[in-house]
Amino acid sequence: MLRRILLLNALPPALLAASLLYLDQYQNGLMAAEVEALRTQARIYAAGISEAAVRIENDRASLVPELARPLLRRLVEPSPNTQGKLFDNTGLLVADSRVREGSGGAIVSEPLPPPEPRGALSATVSGIYDRLLVLLPRGFLGQQGRPDVVVDLNPNAPSFDWQPDLGPERREELRIALEGGVTPYIRRTSDGRLLVSVAEPARRGAQSIGIVLLTREAREVDQRLIEIRTSVLTLFAIALVLTVALSFFLARTIATPMLELARAAVRMREGEGRANSVPSGLVARDDEIGVLARDLQNSASALWGRIDANERFAADVAHELRNPLTSVRSAIETLRRIENPDQQKRLLAIIAEDAVRMDRLIADISDSSRVDAELSRIISQPVDIAPILSALAELHNATRKSDTDPVVELEAPEDGLVVRGVEGRVVQVFRNLLGNALSFSPENGKVxxxxRPTGAVVEVTVEDEGPGIPDHKLESIFERFYSERPTGERFGQHSGLGLSISRQIVEGLRGRISAENRRDADGKVMGARFVVRLPAA
Incomplete structure (x- = not known):
């Protein structure tokens, strides 16, 4: 996680630094300005020499070397980083600003000033930059491994392998130079100098009398570039330090808590930390980690609650099955000892009733154990409960055994009662509620x-006219194997799982079910009311 955070955080500043270090456009602009300035200077020198260092004979102008040499030196002298050369029409070198006549007639050559020493920071930045250029696509200034490179700043100009030194043997280059079509020549020497050379013809009227060649060391270009590179690399170093620091901070605030949550999950799997399995510091956080920690803690609590409920359910099942089995066992033992046919028939009837009771109990237990798993697998769909309620009411009213049995009345719209759920389970909920209400209703009673729809919820109530529910049992009736039997009903007709299964289904469908008593104006109990609220589709 930490490596991924570092990589993702460091990638943008690295790309920015790489794009800024690749300064071809800026370098090209500087070099274009340098070439244009040097070309203008060469034109001025050529114009001055063509006026002051020529001899006119028979309407033809020719260079006077004795006049051209000191004039060229005087012209170039204000530019210490510039060297000027003057060639005649045949390509012979006439004057060189760096060559003068010393004492005793000796010829003295003055080299260009040595490169300015770089500071430690500039040297370090240059070294880093040069190494980076090996990995990046390079422009003309980055080709330090090829010192003899002609740079064509004018795409329409002819490109050829022209060298700064002209001579009679280079007739084609000489002709082009006399016509003013020479391409500027830019090179970087082995000692790191960036040199720019331009050539301009010196004309007297329409006649070419020579060629002025100027070579200048573009120190300002290198200085500006090194300043920009220094600034870029410094900012990149600062950004990289901040990125690393922020990455470690993110790792401590994200990756480390995630590892703690993973360890908490391992403890839960191993059965440790039944309560407060997740560290309290993570649960108290207000960010997404806190939400995840609280959800994990709630999931663990729900899981432990489910385990405890299963344990209680298993104990309750064993207890509920033991009663009819004990009755069957006692009846069988008694049956072996008696010979009275009437008593034998009565014992056999008891055994049959207990068998039916166990069958009903096992069926309800199986149904209860399948509800949660089934609801977790099935996707809820829109279910119209209006026809379901109508069908259940009509079915009961059409199959009453006697005229004194309770009747079912339905008060619901024909449409608009569409909920999200599973149709079979929704039917089971209302069948259980109706069966429960009918079993508690008196003769000639009414259920x-x-x-009705109420906003985002559809509410269904089932009311009876029975004895009601003890106030302290309004929640207990939804517990497993709880059974509040009607007066006069034979024992074993209810397993005590109907309401529990109904609550499982309703809550599994993200709804709510509750029970309350119906009372008159004087507060007398008139019956029970069950309220089911399911989310509308």
Whole structure:
């Protein structure tokens, strides 16, 4: 995680630094300005020499070397980093600003000033920059491994291998130079000098009398570039330090908490930390890590709650099955000892009833254990509960065994009761509620079913006219194997799982189910009311 954070955070400044270090456009602009300035200077020198260092004979002008040499030196003298050469029409060198006549007639050559010494920081930056250029596509100034490179700043000008030193043997280059078509020549020497050379013809009227060649060391270009590179690399170093620091900070605030959450998950899997499995510091955070920590803690609590519920369920199942089995066992043992046919028939009837009771109990237990798993696999779909309620009401009213049995009345719109759920399970909820209400209703009683949409929820109530529910049992009735039997009903007709299964289904569909008592104006209990709220589709 830390390596990925470092890589992602360092990549943008690295790309920025690489793009800024590649300064071809800026270098080309500086060199273009340098060439134009040097070319203008060469034209001025050529014009001055063509006026002051020529001899006119028979309307033809020719150079006077004795006049041209001191004049060229005087012209170039204000520019210490510039060397000027003057060639005649045949390509012979006439004058050189760096060559003068010394004492005793000796010829003295003055080299260009040595390169200015670089500071330690500039040398370091240049070294880093030169190494980076090996990895980057390079422009004409980066080709330090090839000192003899002609740079064509004018795409329409002819390109040829022209050298600064002209001679009679280079007739084609000489002709081009006399016509003013020479391409500027830029090179970097082995000692790191950046040299720019231009040639301009010296004309007297329409007649060419020679060629002025100027070579200047472009120190300002290198200085500006090194300043920019120094600034870029310094900013990059600062950005890199900040990036590394921020990466470690992000690692401490993201990666480390994630590892702590992973360790907490391992402890949960191994059964450790039943309560407060996740460190409290992570749970108290207000960011996404805190949300994840709280969700993990809630999931762990829900998981432990589910485990505890399963343990209680297993104990309750064993207890509920033990009662009919004990009854069957006692009846069988008694049956072996008696010979009275009537008593034998009565014992066999008890055994049959207990067998039916165990079958009903096992079916309900199986159904209860499948509810959660089934709801977690099935995707909720829109279900219209209006026809479901109507069908259940009509089915009961059409199959009443006697006229004194309770009736079911439905008060619900024909449409608009569409919820998100699983149709089969929704039917089971309302069938359980109706069966529960009918079992507690007196003779000639009435069970009323009402449905209505209330915003984002569809509410369905099932009301009966029975004895109601003890106030302290309004929640207990939804527990497994709880059964509040109607007066006169035979034992074993209810498993005590119907309401528990109904709550499992409703809550699995992200709804709510509750129970309350119906009371009159005097506060007398008139029956029970079950309220189911399911999310509308």
């Amino acid at each position: 009323t079913v009402r449905g």
